[in-house]
Amino acid sequence: MIVRIRGYALPSGEYVDLYADGDRWTTDPVPGASLVGEGWLLPGLVDAHTHPGAVEVGRPMDADLLREQLHQHVDAGVTLIRSPGLPGEPPPWFGEDPDVPRARHAGPWLAQHGQFFDGWGRRADHDELPALAASQAARTGWAKIIADWRIGDSSVPVDVLRAVVRAVHAAGGRVAVHSQHPEGGAAAVAAGVDSLEHGMCLDPDLLARMASQGTALTPTLSTLIAGLPNAEKAPDSPKRTWFLRGAGAHGALTAAAAEAGVRVLAGTDSLPHGGIHAEIRAMVAAGMRPEAALAAASWSAREYLGLRGLEPGAPADAVVYDRDPRLDLDQLADPVAVVLRGRCVRSRA
Template sequence: MSHPPLHLRGVLLDGTAEGEHVGELWVTAEGRISRDPVPDAETVVDGGWILPGLVDAHCHVGIGPDGPVDLETAREQGHVDAAAGALLLRDCGSPIDTRPLDDDPRMPEIVRAGRHLARPKRYIRGLPIDLEPDELPAAVAEQARANPWVKLVGDWIEREAGDLAPLWPDDVLRAAIDAAHAEGARVTAHVFGEDALPGLIGAGIDGIEHGTGLTDETIAMMVERGTVLVPTLINVENFPSFADAAGEKFPRYGTHMRELYERAPATIAAAVEAGVRVFAGTDAGGGIEHGRIVDEVAALAGVGLGPARALAAACGDARAWLGRPGLVDGAPADLVAVEGDPRADVDLLRSPSLVLRAGTRL
C-alpha cells in the first residue's frame, strides 16, 4: 500500500524510561521509517514528543461480552485499540482465527497465542480447547507450531472445592512447557489465586497473567527464573463483580476473589519492588472494553512503576520483549505523537496529535 511520504520533527523517544533525542524522521511511501530525508514529504509533526506505538500485552481480539464474536466485530475491536495508540497486541487467547484481518491497514499488529487450553468445565464455555492432563503436552506443541505464544488456564473454579484450584499436575506442566520451548514458542497462564503459581513457575513458564495470588515466595521464584508478569490491573477492578456473580453457589470463591482484589495493589507493588519484569495489558475482550491501554499504564504508574517506567512497560520495553522494533530505520512506521512528555504525564497519551499504523493515519 502506497502513502504520501511524511516528515516528523520533535523529541524522539525510544519508548523506554530514559532514551530520547531531539531529531526528525521520515515515513516512506511504503509506510516505513527513514532517518534519511524523503523528497516531497509533508510535515505532519513539528514539535512535541514522538514514540513507538503502544503495546497491549494482554488482549483478546475475537472475544466479546457473550463469548466468541464474528470476524467483522473482531476487526472493529482491533480498530478501537489502534485508534487509542495500541499498535501492537499480544492476543492472549482467541476462539476465532483473526489472521484474515492482518491485511487491514487499520488493524494493529497481533502477536498470537492461539486458543486457551483448559480442562473440561474449568473455564469460560466456548473459549478454550478442552483437554485432559495427558493431552496437554501434545496440544501445547500443536499450538506452538502455529503461534509464538501458548496460553494455559492455570487456575479456575473447581466445583467440589468451591474455589480457585490448579488445573494441571506439575509433571504435565513441565512436559507441556518443554514442548512449547522445543518449538520456539513461549507459554503464559491465566492465574488469579495462589496455589497454581509454584507449579507453573517451577515448570519454567515464561509469563503469568493477572498474578493477584503472588506471595513473597512466588515473587522470588519469578525473579530467579525471569518470569514476567502482566497484571491487567484494570480488569482486577472487576473482581468484586466476579465474586457477586458467584452468589451463594460458590461462597468460598467469592470471599477469595474479594481478598485478592483488596490486596492486589500491594501484591503487584511487591513484585515491582522485587524486580519482576512487568508489562501493560488490559484484558480487553475479557471483561474490559478495547482501547483502554492508557488506563492500564496509569494504573501501573500508581502501583510503584511511576509514569516513565509504566510507559516503558507499554512501549519500548514491551516491544523489545516481543521482538518488535521501535523508531528505527526501516521499521514499520507505527508511532504516536503527543504534545508533551508522556513519561511525566501519561494522560497526554489520551489525546495524541497523530497515530500512524505502518504509515496509515488513524
C-alpha cells in the same frame, strides 16, 4: 502520504527526525514527506492481554466485530496487541491489514476438563496438553494454558506445565499461563513459563525467581480493581473473600514485581477495547513509576514481543504527544498523531 515525525523519542529522550520509508523508519529524508507530529514520541502503545472478536464470553469469532474492536485499540494509540487466547482462529487479515494493530496471538485457549468457559478453547487430558500446546505454538508462536479456574478446582500440576514448556520451546514458541490462585501461579513460575497472565494471589516471594528466569507478568490490574466495588457489595462467600483478598493486594504485587525486575506487560482484558490508558494509570496509582508503566505499555512490551523502537530500520509505528507523558499522563488521551505501519491513522489536525 509519506509520514515524518520529529521530537524527543522515549525511552532515551534523544531528539530524532524520522521518516517512514514504507513500513520502516529512516533518518534519511524522504522526498515529499509531510510532518504529521512533533513533540514527544513513543514507539506505539501495546495491549499485551486482549481478547477481541466475540460479542460475549463463549460466543464464536465475529470478523466484523473483531475489526471494529481493533479499531478501538488503534484510536487509543495501540499499534501492537497480544491475544493470549482468541474465540476462534482469526481471519487472514488479523494483524496484517493496514488499519489494524500488529498482532501476536496464541489461538484458542487450552484447559483441563471441566474448566474454562464453555464454547471457548479446547479441554484436554494432562498427557495431551504438551503436544497440543506445541502444535499451537508452531503455528502462532504462542500457546495459552489455563492453569487454574474456580475456587476448589485443581490446578495443572507443575510437571505437566514443565512438559508443556519443554514442548513449546522445542517448537520455537512461548507459553502464556492464566492463573488467579496461589497454587496455579506457583506451578507456572516453577515450570518456567514465559508469561504469567493476571497472577492474582501470587506469592510475592516468587517475584525474584520470575525476574531471574525471565517470566513476565501481565497483571490486567485495571480490570481486577474495577471488580472490587461489586465484590464488596456481594453476600459473604468463599468467592467474595478470595476476590477481595487477591484483587485488593494486586496493585501492591504489580508494583513489587516491577521493583523486583520482573518484566511487567500492560494488558486490559476488558471491554470496551482500547482501554490501555486506564491500565497505565492503574499501574502508576499502584506505585509503579510513570516511566515503568509507560514502558510496560510501549517500548518494553514491544521488545518482549520482538519489535524495535524508534530507530532506523524499526517498524514505522509511533504515538506523538505535545508534552512528555511521563510527567503528564493526561497526554495519553490526546495524541497529536498515531502512526501505524508508516501511515498516519489518527491526527488531531
